[in-house]
Amino acid sequence: MNNFFTDKQLNRDKLLTFGFEKTTKGYYYKEFVLQELFEMTVTISENGEVSTDMIDLATGESYILHLVNNTAGTFIGEVREAFDDLLERIAKECYEKVVFVNPQSKEIMAYIRDVYGDELEFLWERFPKNAIYRRADNQKWYAALLTVLPEKLGLKGEKALEIIDLRGLPEEVLSLINQPNYFPGYHMNKKHWYTICLDGSVPTAELKVLIQKSYQLALKK
Structure with a gap:
């Protein structure tokens, strides 16, 4: 059950729109399923914990066989x-995907949303923690937010990093990657892309300027 809500953040307003009722302990929803043979209830506590109950209406008792591994039929x-x-419908309609959790990542996502009106696009099912931004007018990418292990950038450590790939003119890219905290474009054409860790090592104000340049470069054919 938890897989439906992995990397997702609850939107309480959307719960009410979906049909949940607010209670003293959280939110409550019920729905008849399988031609009203069962009543399924979903409870979400104030801290976001999800619990369910499947009531067999013929007996009035909880049905649990669907939760037992290796049961068939x-x-x-x-x-x-x-x-x-x-659960899939609730996850889709009442939760928002959250992959990038670093404060600077959130700042950048809010900035791009406010300035360009763009949202992250998660294009790869096999890589659910990688996403891109593209221009609405020509569909060209101007940024990618990715999670990578430090060793991929030649760094030490085991904790995954949140990074951004941006476009640059070849001479600018060469100049940038010779500075601290800038890296050759990860999984991109290293002549035209470079990488920055979203850990505050490059100030957000500087990042915003670089994003503007990348956005403009994506306009060119």
Whole structure:
């Protein structure tokens, strides 16, 4: 069940729009499933913990076989499918994807949203923690936010880094990567792209200027 809500942040306003009721302990939703054979309830506490109950309306008791690993059978499969379907809908409509958690990453995402009206696009199912920004007018990328291990940038450490790839003119890229805290473009054409760690090593004000330049470069054919 937790997989539906991994890397996602709860939007409480959207819970109410979906149909959840606010209670003293959090939020509560119920829905009849499988031709009203069951009543499924979903409770989300104030701290975001999700719990469920599947009530067999014929007996009034909780049904749990769909939660037991290695249980099989057509009917159990139908119950499990209905269970997953509701949680998937709640995750899609009431949660927002959150991958990049560093303060500077959040600043940059807010800046791009406010200035360009663009949102991150997660294009790769195999790499759910990598995303790009592209211009709306010509669909060209002007930035990528990625998570990488330090060794990929020639750094030490085991904790994954949040980085941004930006466009630059070849002479500017060469000049930048000869400075501290700038790296050759990760997974990009290293002649035209460079990388910065979103850990505050490069001030946000400087990053905003570089993003503006990258955005303009993406306009060129």
